[in-house]
Amino acid sequence: MTTSVTRAGAFHPASALDYLPLAQLRELQLARLQAIVTRAYGRVTLFRDRLDQRGLRPEQLTNLTHCAELPFTEKADLRDTYPFGLFASPLSEVVRLHSSSGTTGKPIVVAYTQADVDVWSSVMVRSFAACGISHEDVIQNAYGYGLFTGGLGAHYGAEALGAAVIPISGGNTDRQIMVLRDFGVTAICCTPSYFVHLIERAREMGIDLRTLPLRVGVFGAEPWTDAMRARIHADSNIRAHDIYGLSEIIGPGVGIECGELSGLHIFEDHFYPEIVDPVSGRPLPDGEEGELVLTTLSKQAMPMIRYRTHDMTALLPEPCACGRTLRRIRRITRRSDDMIILRGVNVYPGQVESALLAVEGTLPHYQIVLTRKKGLDQMEVQVEVTAEVFGDTVGALETLHERLSAAIETVLGLHVEVRLVEPHTIERSIGKAKRVIDRRQEGD
Numbered sequence: 001m002t003t004s005v006t007r008a009g010a011f012h013p014a015s016a017l018d019y020l021p022l023a024q025l026r027e028l029q030l031a032r033l034q035a036i037v038t039r040a041y042g043r044v045t046l047f048r049d050r051l052d053q054r055g056l057r058p059e060q061l062t063n064l065t066h067c068a069e070l071p072f073t074e075k076a077d078l079r080d081t082y083p084f085g086l087f088a089s090p091l092s093e094v095v096r097l098h099s100s101s102g103t104t105g106k107p108i109v110v111a112y113t114q115a116d117v118d119v120w121s122s123v124m125v126r127s128f129a130a131c132g133i134s135h136e137d138v139i140q141n142a143y144g145y146g147l148f149t150g151g152l153g154a155h156y157g158a159e160a161l162g163a164a165v166i167p168i169s170g171g172n173t174d175r176q177i178m179v180l181r182d183f184g185v186t187a188i189c190c191t192p193s194y195f196v197h198l199i200e201r202a203r204e205m206g207i208d209l210r211t212l213p214l215r216v217g218v219f220g221a222e223p224w225t226d227a228m229r230a231r232i233h234a235d236s237n238i239r240a241h242d243i244y245g246l247s248e249i250i251g252p253g254v255g256i257e258c259g260e261l262s263g264l265h266i267f268e269d270h271f272y273p274e275i276v277d278p279v280s281g282r283p284l285p286d287g288e289e290g291e292l293v294l295t296t297l298s299k300q301a302m303p304m305i306r307y308r309t310h311d312m313t314a315l316l317p318e319p320c321a322c323g324r325t326l327r328r329i330r331r332i333t334r335r336s337d338d339m340i341i342l343r344g345v346n347v348y349p350g351q352v353e354s355a356l357l358a359v360e361g362t363l364p365h366y367q368i369v370l371t372r373k374k375g376l377d378q379m380e381v382q383v384e385v386t387a388e389v390f391g392d393t394v395g396a397l398e399t400l401h402e403r404l405s406a407a408i409e410t411v412l413g414l415h416v417e418v419r420l421v422e423p424h425t426i427e428r429s430i431g432k433a434k435r436v437i438d439r440r441q442e443g444d
């Protein structure tokens with residue numbers, strides 16, 4: 001059996017759509033946009049009311065740029081219409097429901113018809129293929145299975161690819177490592193922070209991941225930086241790809257980093273991306289940073305029109321060296337709603353991560369603790385240091401402390417407290433890492 005190999009890895013027939021000539025792609029997008037807006041207008045009361053208020057009709061959409069005239073959809077709309085208010089299909093046609101609890105307020109519910117599940121599998125197949133993963137691979141799927149879309153999304157895609165998928169779900173770290181070693185796993189899906197935990201635990205068990213067949217990681221569900229990627233590569237010798245997705249749109253598989261590892265291709269034939277100014281909502285040209293807004297072009301059960309993701313990024317105008325015609329977004333390292341305003345300065349957790357991981361002697365485990373003292377916001381960055389450094393002289397610790405403080409101050413433009421803590425002090429997460437602990441309401 002022969003397989004043709006491209007620069008990005010094994011070629012899968014489903015990936016042909018990644019290379020559509022641009023004119024054909026735009027034509028397909030417009031036809032699908034017209035169809036989805038017509039569907040939503042005819043079946044979703046909230047959307048129809050908003051279009052009517054603006055005096056807009058679906059048939060007025062004759063150009064992709066007209067998309068910018070449509071009203072936004074916000075997460076609050078999903079909560080306000082909980083559970084089924086935004087469905088465009090009757091339950092009899094729905095084959096799957098997922099729900100995310102969120103940390104605040106009511107949960108949201110998302111629905112899929114069989115056609116939606118098929119699209120989801122196909123974009124996951126294209127995602128895996130873009131990472132150079134094929135039917136030859138053994139994929140350990142450590143995303144949580146259940147109401148969270150990560151587990152089942154990756155699972156169906158891995159099966160459709162023809163890979164051998166291990167549905168281990170999240171948690172039980174020692175067993176994860178045993179399976180990694182004993183089953184000849186070549187690819188793993190999980191959050192990047194959980195993989196960092198796996199590396200660490202494996203080392204304690206006397207297993208060096210660099211000696212295993214594992215070669216690719218598909219990491220998502222939380223923002224992470226290139227500095228984290230470099231750490232992961234050094235400690236495990238795998239190539240780590242960033243995957244992007246959100247339940248409101250479909251789940252994982254909205255975008256993926258190809259072998260070039262320089263931005264994430266959006267599967268534009270199914271998800272139409274726009275970048276807008278997060279304050280004014282005004283569309284921004286390719287290349288400018290703003291908030292990512294996505295429209296599902298094919299989703300039947302729950303079309304999302306101009307959904308505001310709150311993820312801050314830019315659409316990269318240059319073509320990718322891999323040859324895909326799908327536009328790329330810059331890696332998302334911050335969200336418009338995770339901004340911390342500290343003494344008048346805007347701070348993002350991703351900036352802190354980049355700064356502290358650039359310094360040797362640190363471990364990729366950190367936490368930002370916000371407190372309030374006498375009405376003033378305080379920020380402390382807690383970072384674990386290696387056992388060697390921790391066991392070293394007081395002088396060595398002080399030097400590291402100074403270097404970290406300076407590195408963070410350079411990036412943020414203000415001085416924050418840095419506390420070096422022993423390995424294993426910061427709580428490990430099996431899913432999304434909790435990077436910011438906000439205790440400002442408890443202060444005086």
Ligand SMILES: [Zn+2]
Nearest residue numbers: 258260320322
């Ligand atoms: Zn590419």
